[in-house]
Amino acid sequence: xxxxxxxxxxxxxxxxxxxxxxxxxxxxxxxxxxxxxxxxxxxxxxxxxxxxxxxxxxxxxxxxxxxxxxxxxxxxxxxxxxxxxxxxxxxxxxxxxxxxxxxxxxxxxxxxxxxxxxxxxxxxxxxxxxxxxxxxxxxxxxxxxxxxxxxxxxxxxxxxxxxxxxxxxxxxxxxxxxxxxxxxxxxxxxxxxxxxxxxxxxxxxxxxxxxxxxxxxxxxxxxxxxxxxxxxxxxxxxxxxxxxxxxxxxxxxxxxxxxxxx
Amino acid sequence: xxxxxxxxxxxxxxxxxxxxxxxxxxxxxxxxxxxxxxxxxxxxxxxxxxxxxxxxxxxxxxxxxxxxxxxxxxxxxxxxxxxxxxxxxxxxxxxxxxxxxxxxxxxxxxxxxxxxxxxxxxxxxxxxxxxxxxxxxxxxxxxxxxxxxxxxxxxxxxxxxxxxxxxxxxxxxxxxxxxxxxxxxxxxxxxxxxxxxxxxxxxxxxxxxxxxxxxxxxxxxxxxxxxxxxxxxxxxxxxxxxxxxxxxxxxxxxxxxxxxxxxxxxxxxxxxx
Numbered sequence: 001x002x003x004x005x006x007x008x009x010x011x012x013x014x015x016x017x018x019x020x021x022x023x024x025x026x027x028x029x030x031x032x033x034x035x036x037x038x039x040x041x042x043x044x045x046x047x048x049x050x051x052x053x054x055x056x057x058x059x060x061x062x063x064x065x066x067x068x069x070x071x072x073x074x075x076x077x078x079x080x081x082x083x084x085x086x087x088x089x090x091x092x093x094x095x096x097x098x099x100x101x102x103x104x105x106x107x108x109x110x111x112x113x114x115x116x117x118x119x120x121x122x123x124x125x126x127x128x129x130x131x132x133x134x135x136x137x138x139x140x141x142x143x144x145x146x147x148x149x150x151x152x153x154x155x156x157x158x159x160x161x162x163x164x165x166x167x168x169x170x171x172x173x174x175x176x177x178x179x180x181x182x183x184x185x186x187x188x189x190x191x192x193x194x195x196x197x198x199x200x201x202x203x204x205x206x207x208x209x210x211x212x213x214x215x216x217x218x219x220x221x222x223x224x225x226x227x228x229x230x231x232x233x234x235x236x237x238x239x240x241x242x243x244x245x246x247x248x249x250x251x252x253x254x255x256x257x258x259x260x261x262x
Numbered sequence: 263x264x265x266x267x268x269x270x271x272x273x274x275x276x277x278x279x280x281x282x283x284x285x286x287x288x289x290x291x292x293x294x295x296x297x298x299x300x301x302x303x304x305x306x307x308x309x310x311x312x313x314x315x316x317x318x319x320x321x322x323x324x325x326x327x328x329x330x331x332x333x334x335x336x337x338x339x340x341x342x343x344x345x346x347x348x349x350x351x352x353x354x355x356x357x358x359x360x361x362x363x364x365x366x367x368x369x370x371x372x373x374x375x376x377x378x379x380x381x382x383x384x385x386x387x388x389x390x391x392x393x394x395x396x397x398x399x400x401x402x403x404x405x406x407x408x409x410x411x412x413x414x415x416x417x418x419x420x421x422x423x424x425x426x427x428x429x430x431x432x433x434x435x436x437x438x439x440x441x442x443x444x445x446x447x448x449x450x451x452x453x454x455x456x457x458x459x460x461x462x463x464x465x466x467x468x469x470x471x472x473x474x475x476x477x478x479x480x481x482x483x484x485x486x487x488x489x490x491x492x493x494x495x496x497x498x499x500x501x502x503x504x505x506x507x508x509x510x511x512x513x514x515x516x517x518x519x520x521x522x523x524x525x526x527x528x529x530x531x532x533x534x535x
Contacts, residue, residue, distance in 0.1 A: 071362045073528065090527070095365045106360040111282050122274035123364050 002045040002068065002175070002207070007077030009038040009063055037063045038074070039231040047174070048205040050197075052222035054212065054253070056262055060231045061211040065179045068209070069099050081175065095124060098168035102180035105160065106167055107152040113163045114148040117170060124171035131170065138166040141196055158189030165196060176200070178210040182217055194220045215249040229262030271366055272374040279375045283382025290386040293338075297391055301334040305402055320466035324405055325493045329464055331395035331404040332489050336420065338383035340427040340484045341461065343452040346379060349435050350444040362527065369523035372435060376428045408494035415501060419488035422508040427484045429515035430455075436522035439529075460486040480511040 015033050016026040038060045045051050053061055066072040067079060070086035070093045079086055086093045107116040121131045139145060142162040147155060155163065161181065168176065178197070182190045198221060200206050210221060218225060218239065225242060227235040235241070235256075242252055305327055312323045321329070338344065349372060352358045361368060395404040407413040434451060438444045456462060458481040465476055465486050476482055487504045490496055496504075 066359065069359075069363050071359055087528075090362070091365045091367075094363050097363075099360075099363045101359060104357050104360060108278060108282065110285060111278065115278055115281065119274050119278050123271050123366055125268075125271070 001047055001080075001082060002209070003043075003078075003080045004064070004068075005042050005078045007038055007041045007064075007067065007074045007079060008036070009060075009067065009072065009074045009076075010034050010036045036231050038067075041077070041228070041231070041233055043226055043233065043236060045207060045209060047207055048201070049224060050201050050208045050210070050222045052210055052212065052218040052225045053228065054215075054218060054225060055228035055234075056257055057213075059228045059262065061228060062179055064228070065099070065177050065209070065211060069097060069177055070094055095171070096173055096175065098171070098173035098176045100164050100168045100176075100178045100181050102161070102178070102183040105152070105164065107160070107163060109153050110151060112149050112151055113144075113155070116152070117148070117167060120167055120170050126171050130172065134170050134172055135166075138169060141199060142166055142192070158185050158192075161185060161189065161193060162196075165193065169200070172204070173206070175207045176209075178208065178212075180212055181210065182212060182214050190214070190216070197221060215253055219249060227256065227260075229257065229260050234260045234262070272370050275371050275374040276378040279378035280382045283379055284386065287386075290383070293383070294387050294390050297334040297337060297387065298394065301330050301391070301395075304330045309401070321464060322495070323401060325495055326464065327402055328404045328493050329489045331391065332492060333461070333485060335388040335391040335395065336384055336485075336488075338387060339380050339420065339424040340459075340488075342427055342430055342455045342459065342481075342484065343448075344380075344383075345431055345434060345444070345448060346376060349375070350438055353435070353438050354443060367520075367523075368527055369432065369436075369520045372432060372523075373428060376431060377424070380424060380428065405493065407492055412491065412494040415505070416488055416492040419491050419505060419508060422505070422512060423484045423486075423488045426480060426508060426512050426515060429512060429519055430480060430484070432519035433515065433522060436519055436526055439523075439526035455481055458482070459484045460489075464490070466490075478507065480515060483508040483511045 011034070012032045013035050014026070014030050016022045016031065041060070041064065053064065055061055063072060067074050068081060068086055070090040073087040081093065082096065084093045084096075107113060108119070117135065120126075126134070139148070142165060144162060144166060147159050147163060152160060152163070165181065176197075181197070182193055185193065194217060197208060197210070201208055208221075210217065212218060223238060225235070225237060225239060226233060227242075242256060243249065308326050308330070309323065312319060312326075316323065319326070352361065358368075361371065364371075392404070397403070407416060434444075434447055437447050441447060458476055458479055460482065465473055465482060468476060477486075483504075487508055491501055491504065
């Protein structure tokens with residue numbers, strides 16, 4: 001179970017105007033602006049739930065994922081994931097979760113995918129039997145096969161994303177955080193990724209929290225949607241709550257963002 | 263059991279980085295060529311000085327030649343300007359996020375990676391250079407250590423020197439967490455540290471007062487110690503002091519670096535989305 005209660009996080013951002021004079025001035029005196037990335041965020045996610053976490057760029061989605069993965073420390077509030085405080089106990093916490101950042105890569109660029117997997121096996125101290133079993137299952141569901149033997153730099157984005165998903169699930173985590181897993185993928189790869197996430201959730205009862213800008217992802221995957229904007233939770237409900245009829249989902253969401261002025 | 267599993271993680275990092283390092287054949291060939299050229303130039307320059315007045319120098323010509331060849335052969339082990347761009351990149355573009363999602367200590371992982379990187383480079387580069395250094399005609403030829411004991415002390419000191427250099431680089435990586443861009447720290451350290459370590463000219467060639475200070479600094483515990491122990495012309499007392507300093511600096515630098523990384527892990531702010 002995941003609970004966040006009144007969680008806040010702010011960043012300091014150095015600001016200056018354009019131009020050489022301004023750059024010179026900022027050498028001696030920096031002006032900082034405080035950005036409130038998260039303001040009093042509270043929600044609970046139960047075991048086995050699939051939740052879509054949506055909102056415009058800069059709304060605070062990634063910050064939430066980073067706090068839940070133990071990478072960022074919130075300024076305020078309480079965070080509990082299966083009874084653990086992620087940022088207090090990072091190493092014990094991350095053993096039990098899987099994370100995919102769609103815009104980054106966790107695979108070693110110049111060596112075959114399987115080398116990265118073998119490294120993860122040792123990092124997570126996965127026993128040889130369960131490694132073999134998990135790898136077989138993931139290879140079949142994600143159709144990895146020959147991909148495993150190719151260097152990562154020679155994979156297409158879609159192929160790589162399938163490998164990234166497998167990499168984050170080798171240790172069989174109970175919770176999976178996906179930060180924009182379908183970004184930049186073609187239609188076929190998107191379908192494959194969605195299909196896989198759904199199966200994973202059904203077969204292993206994995207809790208999934210997924211951020212995306214692709215509303216078809218949300219339609220295909222999540223029963224529950226949390227909408228965040230300017231660091232605040234604006235809505236927590238089902239797809240039907242948003243849709244109110246059969247309109248095009250992208251327009252509905254855009255309309256929703258406008259109505260909340262985010 | 264638990265401890266062995268946790269060491270295994272870092273061994274794995276070492277192994278993968280080592281394998282990856284061995285893949286870069288063209289870089290190794292280029293490195294070997296550079297080091298040959300650089301080594302020859304240094305030796306020719308030194309021989310011109312020695313011809314004018316051999317008595318004016320603190321090391322015999324033979325010892326200096328051996329110092330230069332060893333330095334070129336094992337450069338990858340202890341140079342401090344060879345910092346890993348991959349590590350800087352993960353910090354400044356935020357890919358460190360993935361590494362923080364693993365049940366590992368960032369400091370230990372970076373140490374394992376850096377050592378592997380250094381060893382893989384050295385393995386590819388040292389033998390061609392050493393073979394040639396033992397084959398060139400007499401005054402320019404590298405000598406063997408006088409006895410087995412000296413050789414073993416040299417190996418110990420070489421390992422310690424590599425560890426000290428790596429631990430020093432770790433502090434540079436740790437600082438980058440706070441400054442984000444590595445440029446400032448890198449430029450500042452690259453030339454200064456190389457000079458203080460005896461990378462440009464051996465430390466004995468420096469004026470006595472300067473030398474007395476430099477020999478106590480951590481930088482003298484990198485290449486200076488093993489390269490001078492090898493020829494066996496140092497008195498036993500000095501060798502002991504050198505090894506002691508190497509141990510001391512290794513512990514000190516590791517303590518500084520690991521607390522810096524721990525602080526960074528807690529305070530880190532992941533860049534870019």
